[in-house]
Amino acid sequence: MKHTSFIEISKSAYKKNIQFLRSLIPEHTSISAVIKGNAYGHGIENMVKIAESVGLRHFSTFSADEAFRAYQVSTKKSQIMIMGMIDNEELEWIIKDGISFYVFEFDRLEAAIQWSKKLSKKAKVHVEVETGFHRTGFEWKNRERLLQILQKNQEHLELKGLCTHYAGAESIGNYVRVQNQIKKYLQFKDWFLENDLRFEIYHTACSAATLTYPETIMDMVRIGIASYGFWPSQETYMHKFKQLDAGSKNPLKRLIRWKSNVMNIKQVPMGEFIGYGTSYMASRNMTIALVPIGYGHGFSRVLSNLGKVLIHGKIVSVVGTVTMNAISVDVTDLPSVKKGDEVVIIGKQKSNELTVASFGESTQQLNYELLTRLPENIPRKIVT
Numbered sequence: 151m152k153h154t155s156f157i158e159i160s161k162s163a164y165k166k167n168i169q170f171l172r173s174l175i176p177e178h179t180s181i182s183a184v185i186k187g188n189a190y191g192h193g194i195e196n197m198v199k200i201a202e203s204v205g206l207r208h209f210s211t212f213s214a215d216e217a218f219r220a221y222q223v224s225t226k227k228s229q230i231m232i233m234g235m236i237d238n239e240e241l242e243w244i245i246k247d248g249i250s251f252y253v254f255e256f257d258r259l260e261a262a263i264q265w266s267k268k269l270s271k272k273a274k275v276h277v278e279v280e281t282g283f284h285r286t287g288f289e290w291k292n293r294e295r296l297l298q299i300l301q302k303n304q305e306h307l308e309l310k311g312l313c314t315h316y317a318g319a320e321s322i323g324n325y326v327r328v329q330n331q332i333k334k335y336l337q338f339k340d341w342f343l344e345n346d347l348r349f350e351i352y353h354t355a356c357s358a359a360t361l362t363y364p365e366t367i368m369d370m371v372r373i374g375i376a377s378y379g380f381w382p383s384q385e386t387y388m389h390k391f392k393q394l395d396a397g398s399k400n401p402l403k404r405l406i407r408w409k410s411n412v413m414n415i416k417q418v419p420m421g422e423f424i425g426y427g428t429s430y431m432a433s434r435n436m437t438i439a440l441v442p443i444g445y446g447h448g449f450s451r452v453l454s455n456l457g458k459v460l461i462h463g464k465i466v467s468v469v470g471t472v473t474m475n476a477i478s479v480d481v482t483d484l485p486s487v488k489k490g491d492e493v494v495i496i497g498k499q500k501s502n503e504l505t506v507a508s509f510g511e512s513t514q515q516l517n518y519e520l521l522t523r524l525p526e527n528i529p530r531k532i533v534t
C-alpha cells in the first residue's frame with residue numbers, strides 16, 4: 151500500500167555520531183543505545199540493526215514491550231536492559247531470556263528473587279539508587295535492608311550494575327542539583343564497596359551528562375538523543391562547541407529524513423481564505439500545494455501558519471491550519487512545482503535543511519517530543 155509519507159534513517163550519520171561520542175569516553179567505557187519511545191521515533195527494529203552494525207551490544211528500553219521488540223531482532227550477544235516499567239509477572243520471560251532490568255524498590259526485587267528461584271536462573275539486575283531525581287530508586291535510609299537482601303540472594307541475582315539518572319544535566323541551572331546527585335551516588339557506591347558488595351558496572355550518564363559532566367562517565371553511558379544527532383539542549387551544544395577546534399562543523403548528524411509528496415496544486419485568488427475558517431487570507435493571487443501530512447502524523451497543529459517544509463530545495467510556509475491529514479503550503483514563488491514533487495518535512499533537500507527544532511518552537515526540548523510522536527505506521531527505511 152502507498153503511504154502518504156516516508157521516513158529515511160541514515161546509517162552513516164549514526165556511525166559518525168557514535169564515533170564522536172566514543173571520542174569523549176575512555177576506551178573501557180561502553181555505550182548503551184537508548185531505544186525507548188520507539189527509538190526516539192526512528193523505529194526500534196531499525197535502530198537495533200544499525201547500532202549492532204557499528205558494534206554496539208547494549209540496548210536500554212523503558213518498558214518490557216520495547217525490550218521484547220529489541221530482543222526479537224538483536225543478536226544473542228547483545229544485552230537488553232529495561233530501565234522502567236515491568237509487571238512482576240513479566241519477570242518470567244525477562245529472566246528466562248536473560249534480559250537485564252532495573253530494580254528500584256523492594257517489591258520488584260523480591261519478585262525477581264522469587265522468579266529466579268522458580269526458574270533456577272539468576273536475574274540480571276541493575277540496582278537504581280535515589281540521588282535526587284525522585285521518581286524511582288532505593289532510598290539511602292533503606293540501604294541496610296537492601297544490602298542484606300542483595301547479600302543473602304547472591305545465588306539468585308547477577309548484580310549487573312549500580313545506577314542512577316540525573317534530573318536535568320542539559321541545563322546549567324541544575325548544576326548544583328546534579329553535583330549533589332553525583333555525590334549521593336558515590337556515597338552509595340562507596341558504602342556498598344565497604345560492605346563488600348560489588349556490581350559488574352557503574353553507570354549514571356545520559357547524553358547531556360556525557361557531554362557536560364565527564365565525571366559521570368563511568369563504565370557505561372546510556373545515550374539516547376545525541377546518538378540520533380540531536381543536542382540535548384542549546385546549552386549543551388554551546389558548551390561542547392567551545393571545546394571543538396575552530397572551524398569545526400557540528401559533530402552530531404541527524405539520522406532522520408521525513409518526506410512526502412505534493413498531492414494537489416491549487417490557484418487561490420487574492421482575498422480568499424485558505425483551509426478551514428479564516429486564519430489565513432490570500433494576500434495576493436497564490437499557488438498552494440497540498441501535502442498529505444497533518445497532526446494525525448505528528449505534524450503539530452501548533453504549526454498552523456508557522457510551519458515550514460522544503461520543496462525544490464526551498465523553504466516554503468504552511469498557510470492556514472494544520473488539519474488531521476494535510477497541510478497547505480505556499481508555492482507561489484516556485485511556479486514549476488507540480489503534483490508528485492518531493493516535500494521534505496524534516497531533513498535535507500538540496501542545500502537546505504529543516505531541523506526538528508526549526509519546525510517547532512525554537513526550544514530544543516521539543517526534539518524529544520516531536521521525534522517520539524512520529525507515528526509508528528509511517529514506513530521507515532534504512533539508507534546509507
Ligand SMILES: *Cc1c(COP(=O)(O)O)cnc(C)c1O
Pocket residue numbers: 184186233314315355356357358372373374375376382
Ligand atoms: C532516556 C534515558 C536516558 C537517555 O537520555 P538522553 O538524554 O536521550 O541521552 C538515559 N537514562 C535513562 C534512565 C533514561 O530514562
